[in-house]
Amino acid sequence: MTVPTRRDMLAGGGLVVFFALSGVAQAQGLSGGGEGGAGPKKVRPDLPGSLATEPRLNAWIRIAPDGEVIVFTGKAELGQGIRTALMQLAMDELDLADNSLTLISADTARTPDEGITAGSHSMQDSGTAILNAAANVRHRLLAEAARRWTVAPATLSTNAGTVRAPDGRSLGYGDLAAGLDLQVDAEPDMPRRPVAARRFIGRTVPRVDIHAKLTGGTAYVQDIKLPHMLHARVVRGPSDGTRLATVDHAAIARLPGIVKVVRDGNFTAILAEREWPVVQALHLLNRAGWQPTRPPLPQGDLATAIQRLPAQDRPILDRHDAPGTVPVREIAARYTRPYLMHGAIGPSCAVALFENGAMTVWTHSQGVYPLRKALAQLLALPVEQVRCIHSEGSGCYGHNGADDVAADAALAARAVPGRPVRMQWMREQEHGWEPLGPAMVTELSGALDANGRIVRWNHAVWSNPHNMRPSAAGDFLAGQEVLPPFPATPPKPIPQPEGGGDRNAVPLYAFPNAVVRHHFIPGMPLRTSALRGLGAHMNVFSIECFIDELAASARRDPVAFRLAHMDDPRAQAVIRTAADKFGWTRYRRQPWRSAGVAFARYKNLGAYCAIVLDVEIEPETGEAVVHRAVAAVDSGEVVNPGGIRNQIEGGIVQSLSWTRHEAVGFDAHRRTAFDWSEYPIARFVDVPRAVEVHLLDRRGAPFLGTGEAAQGPTAAAFANAVALATGKRIRAMPLSAGTIKAAIGDG
Amino acid sequence: MIELSVNGRTERVDADASTPLLYVLRDDLGLVAAKFGCGLGQCGACTVLVDDQPVFSCITSIAALPGRAITTVEGLGTPDKPGIVQRAFEMEQAAQCGYCIPGMIARAEALLRHSTTPSEDEMRTAMSPSLCRCGTHMRILRAVRRAASMRGGGVVDPAERVA
Amino acid sequence: MTRHFASGRRIALLVVAVVVLLFVAFLMFAHRPAIAEIAPPARGAFPETDIARGAALARMGNCTSCHTAKGGRPFAGGVPIATPFGTLHGTNITPDPVTGIGRWSEPAFARSMRQGVARDGSHLYPAFPYDHFSSLTDADLHGLYAFLMTRRPVHLEPPANRMIPPLGFRPLLAGWKLLFFRPARFTTDPGHDALWNRGKYLGDGIAHCGGCHSPRGVLGNEKTDQPYAGGWVDGWYAPPLDATSPAIRAWTADRLETYLRTGLSTTHAAAAGPMGAVAHNLSQVRDPDVRAIATYYADLMAKAPAARREPPLPDRADAAVRAHPEGAALYAGACAMCHEPGAPMVVAGRPVLPLGTQFHEHTPRDMIQTILQGVAPPVGAQGPYMPAYASTLSDTQVAQLVAYLQTRHGTVRWDDLEKEVARARKEGKP
């Protein structure tokens, strides 16, 4: 058993009284959580963060008699370091002794429903909730001690898990908690501890999850090994939109080492005691060939094909503040992005156990509660009989195969009650079946007045849905394979202010006249869903490239031009910081080498991020070297600077990979990218030579989500640098060596 | 029965000779640091050392390995006593999801056994067979530079300094 | 005694004098004048059309393979080129005035391409294929000159050559030329159409395909009487491109064109070894020229066995397992995941193993090199990828694997596999 033993001990030993599940079950909401603001229902809108949906203190914090403090979060560790940041908050605000805190995350039997861990919401939602719950609990501990000692609470103080009186008396939290009822709602605006008292917040604290990952300690769902566990693989065609021609179930069952073949309609899973025979059996089956399951995909120019698809037109912004302005020059541009892959390094995996009529699934899904609901429907079980426990997987960056493989595992496990089943997708299954980040097209036009100011701005974006996370059984691959198949949930756009395809389509700049339209394309030729940043990657790319195009047209410096159109002082500050740290004004362009800048505030609600890249192009090959990347970030109050830096550095490198190398190809029937040779991503030889991240810490300000903030600005900064270095504006991603070379020519 | 030398211990494994080492390590020997990423030798998540060379364990039948010294990340240090490269990765906090990291550590170890004074380009080239999707590359490179220094060498012409 | 000695001395003197005279005569014969340096021409001196023509020729000529070091600047030289006579280094052909060809006039450039003589008059080693380039038209030479003189100058002196003494003494090359070098002339063959003739001009000339695919004599000379009968390069075997082509599927112009432009033929295999770079360069050349090259070579191979009949692909799986159980176990764990018929790569349309010409060549060398070195597309590019097994498998294991593969899919008998592996390792070192 690989789930941390402390948790088992806590669960089994009964030290923790579970909070009533009923209330949580009622709070089931639409899937989407942070993604679309459609998580569990808000029951106390006056409370901050996720306290609005789960106001009771003991849902968040419990104190065992021995002083052990358990903090619960509905958010999951995805490699973003959220566990560490949340523990920092709890340690400081509760004023705990070292090693007295346990954090339990994303488990439908234990933690609050916080929807999906996505949209850079974790600190805003869960961090805010835990911080305020901690302030409440500490306040109650002080009050309880004051009651026992009959002194005024204001005379008391806390220190490392104890409450102290001026006369030297002290009581541990564990003692006090016995007389404390935490099954009460939090109160808003509970005062926080002074900044001076902090030991963890604002400091780079080593991440709690890294040590095990470096030393081979069990850290991932892929590593779970339970007694009598079976190894399973699911049988599918080579890609989304196909199925295997014939599956000879009897023949598979006879293969050496195969324990069972689970079949339901078109769903087939192979189970064996050992892993290697299942893999071999899978390949034997693949020999049968495949057939398409949908009409042929549109071929030819991708952008044109997308713009031809039926779309719902949605006005997003219609601003006419200065109708009288006189434009003297107008330009227009069209930008495109191909389908992109999440491409987790570890293919999706889940472990499921069906026992006594109840299903337990260890999953790296981003949303254990929405997953549970959809699984219950798939398995025809009451929702209470399904438990989903988050266990880390390989970084996912959005909705990948995690939920699908959980359904595959559950269906397989149901057929072998009492035996745990580890369902592992193969590389080609992840490449072939994971939902893709949608291809997108934007058309921008803008007008300058005689003073070189932007007086008119139009932005139209075409996109497939960015949120097809499972909210019902039909949203799983398996849900459409079983008989009878479940209906898929019809795609819905994510409303503003967060937005999906139109995320970040509204410019933060102060343009007097601006129109933004979203052409939402519900029909998906390829399977799509949420990929880190959703539409922001493309919209920020488009806006920030177009700003540079306008700046060039107005003969203005790109940094000065941005500052001149930006009223938000925090935005100005990050742009200035990035430019200063880079040495923008001192930088001298060389032949084939230039610097590009870009900025965005993620969703116009999250972190502010400006990026400057120093890029050199080899004109013979079109290959690019990123000599230096400098980022400036304002995430509000900084909890773990190292954690934020890690996220931004990673975002820069990943976004450069997307922007420079990546595109999912497809032919008439299927994706053509089936492994890393057909879908190359960044390698060490082509990542930047140096990356620096500068943080603007805003003490006391709300936390702003950071995880996705770098994706858009990095893409645009790269394109802008390439444009300045080569004199060629490339508007279609990927800006690969081949594309750049084609733009330069041989001159 | 095939006899393998893993982390200095002789292990007798009852598996088909064609079985890739990765499955034997993870399922039979309980050594889960090496990860399944592609099974095709394309990503390096499964990298271990065989006689000081980095090897993709996902595409190496155990038939190829009797008499050769296999070292996994578990053999480079323990949670209580991490090895030099592991410590360097910890000091640099060189992980996001961390899934690729054991393979990175094994590859870095192989590089540094070969030379503790690689050039920046040699280091990057040596690490290139391993993929990371989280974009942890800059930190991984910092960790390798740091490990090189901790082993008494150092990366020549580092693109970034080890603080 | 004294007289004898005196007369002996006279004879010795005479011999020395003759030798010296012969040597001087040879030096005079070998001597080529320097051509005066010029001021590097301005960029504007060359029209875009000339540059573009030169760019295409440079790609077909695969110039980068010898003149661009790994990770180095294009055309700045420094690539080590192993020959049986020592190691040469590709020269810097950027227009840098000091280390490159910036001060070379066009006649100096043309002389180097046609006669293998550098601007300063020194002879060039025949690793530089002037025996092929000599057939280039003036217009094409001008295009190449225009292209190279408009590249970014790179100041970089390539490392010194390390030739077996006395081969470092360049005038000796005049002797080699006397023996082997006959400047090529291209004449249109009226028996073939324009496309074929264009293909012949390009293939025999700038693309110098014979440089690898023709056999060489002991002094490194291409055997002009056996063009395209198969040759050796960097420890790889370059298979024949004539009627003796061992390919198991016909090389039609269509298939060859696809292969040359993408590095992959679904009826054959992926380009491996030195051919990878050739295909990568050709992928950037406009269609008619690659089509022309494909047409010419398809015709040369039109009488090859596979062109007459495409035999069924041999698959003697059971016999191979019985004969080579060790190789079979290695194959199942290492190769099958990509190459067995049900493997995702094959399901996606990549060719199955026995389609590869490697299985049908008289030497196991290419199969061995592919196993040792793998196949890798350029960084960031899509394309067939295979990991290298050089450090994973021992010589014995590679031999076991090859024996298994040969028994299962091969059409030729190979012997002494283990020795072949050892040789392949040695010769394949970059």
Ligand code: FES
């Ligand atoms: S899992 Fe072995 S290289 Fe990817």
Ligand code: FES
């Ligand atoms: S840290 Fe996540 S793949 Fe490398």
